[in-house]
Amino acid sequence: MVILLAFIFGGALGLVAHFALRGRDLRGAALAPIVGALVGGAVWLALTWAGLTTADPLIWFAAVIVPTVVVLPGTALLTRLRRARDAREAVRLGIA
Numbered sequence: 001m002v003i004l005l006a007f008i009f010g011g012a013l014g015l016v017a018h019f020a021l022r023g024r025d026l027r028g029a030a031l032a033p034i035v036g037a038l039v040g041g042a043v044w045l046a047l048t049w050a051g052l053t054t055a056d057p058l059i060w061f062a063a064v065i066v067p068t069v070v071v072l073p074g075t076a077l078l079t080r081l082r083r084a085r086d087a088r089e090a091v092r093l094g095i096a
Helices: 002-018 033-051 055-093
Strands: none
Touching: 002 033, 002 055, 033 055
């Protein structure tokens, strides 16, 4: 049941990333929180399979730091890719 905290931490970090980074209009509001939640849950799962328990501080730090390291650059990258694709599409359609 404690894995839910990892999902919540990751989702909250993704929500912060969505509003902190530019280009909100180019991506869905749920993209970054969902990615953050999935990464947080996957990290927690992997570390519990590796033998860590809730008494180990590493699992708590990893549940917060890894989603941050993945979601912030990932969201920025997806926004840049979307902006470039939209520009190419506008040129292709002759509206740019």
